[in-house]
Amino acid sequence: MPMIQLLNPYCTGDFTWLKGNLHSHTLFSDGERSPEDVIADYQQRGYDFLAISDHDFYVPVERYQQGTTMTLLPAAEVTALGPHILQIGIPLRIEPDADRQRVLDDIRARGGLAILNHPNWEWHFNHFRHEFMEDLEGATGLEVYNGVIERLEGSALASDRWDRLLSMGNWLWGFANDDSHRARDVGVAWNVVQASEATPAAILQAFRQGQFYASTGVVINDIRVDGASISIRTENAQRIRFVSRWGVVRASVDSEQAQWQVPDEPKQVAAWRYVRIECYGPRGQMAWMQPIKIEIP
Numbered sequence: 001m002p003m004i005q006l007l008n009p010y011c012t013g014d015f016t017w018l019k020g021n022l023h024s025h026t027l028f029s030d031g032e033r034s035p036e037d038v039i040a041d042y043q044q045r046g047y048d049f050l051a052i053s054d055h056d057f058y059v060p061v062e063r064y065q066q067g068t069t070m071t072l073l074p075a076a077e078v079t080a081l082g083p084h085i086l087q088i089g090i091p092l093r094i095e096p097d098a099d100r101q102r103v104l105d106d107i108r109a110r111g112g113l114a115i116l117n118h119p120n121w122e123w124h125f126n127h128f129r130h131e132f133m134e135d136l137e138g139a140t141g142l143e144v145y146n147g148v149i150e151r152l153e154g155s156a157l158a159s160d161r162w163d164r165l166l167s168m169g170n171w172l173w174g175f176a177n178d179d180s181h182r183a184r185d186v187g188v189a190w191n192v193v194q195a196s197e198a199t200p201a202a203i204l205q206a207f208r209q210g211q212f213y214a215s216t217g218v219v220i221n222d223i224r225v226d227g228a229s230i231s232i233r234t235e236n237a238q239r240i241r242f243v244s245r246w247g248v249v250r251a252s253v254d255s256e257q258a259q260w261q262v263p264d265e266p267k268q269v270a271a272w273r274y275v276r277i278e279c280y281g282p283r284g285q286m287a288w289m290q291p292i293k294i295e296i297p
Contacts, residue, residue, distance in 0.1 A: 003297065008225035018203065019047055021178050039070070043068050045186065051073040053087075056076065056077070083129075086143075101135075114140050115143060116141070130164065143158060147185055166273070166276075214288045217285025228264065233257040234279055241278045242258075244273070
């Protein structure tokens with residue numbers, strides 16, 4: 001008799017929740033402040049890690065690491081010649097190429113993470129043409145929320161793109177970043193990882209495995225999967241929704257915590273492919289858990 005299996009990306013052992021931003025700019029590209037000022041701002045806000053990701057320019061993190069208690073991650077934003085891709089974990093500039101698949105291949109070959117940035121940016125809400133994203137291979141994830149787009153044309157939220165990609169079999173993690181260029185852009189959106197320690201290697205490994213959530217304000221304390229049961233506990237959510245393939249909401253609970261049992265209907269549930277959790281809090285705040293894959297042996 002087939003049994004439903006939920007492949008939970010989150011760890012259950014010893015870990016620490018670490019908060020950070022992977023997308024920020026300085027005077028080395030189109031940001032308004034120096035790296036020192038940007039780093040000091042995030043540290044003052046209690047962040048645990050930060051990536052400075054200037055456009056087609058690598059800012060050497062070793063130059064600034066001694067001046068902060070945060071963990072600085074090497075990064076840059078591949079910008080010229082096509083839609084923007086965030087490179088994380090590589091201490092050099094990846095050469096832009098109009099063939100974005102070559103960019104992804106280069107990032108992957110060097111052991112880095114590649115994030116597709118602000119898919120719904122610009123007046124046409126189509127910075128990344130969707131068919132183009134579907135054809136790309138090797139990306140770690142996409143920005144399900146990009147804070148700076150709140151003041152630009154397009155939509156900061158891209159959960160619609162995320163569900164379309166997941167539903168077609170493109171398994172990507174969802175990230176939320178400030179994309180800060182000015183002081184007013186800081187603290188809009190962030191990622192919280194389950195890491196064994198606050199080192200670049202541990203943080204990057206957590207991102208690779210999907211052991212993190214993305215947020216604009218909702219705080220998640222615990223996520224567990226036991227058999228076909230999923231439970232989540234937050235500090236300030238007012239509504240928790242369980243979403244599956246094509247963005248279908250399977251359950252909704254108006255509470256700070258929720259437990260949901262995936263129905264014991266293998267043939268029906270197999271078509272769902274995944275379950276992910278969205279949390280809604282006060283003042284429009286949100287959080288997004290990473291998708292939990294559904295398998296029927």
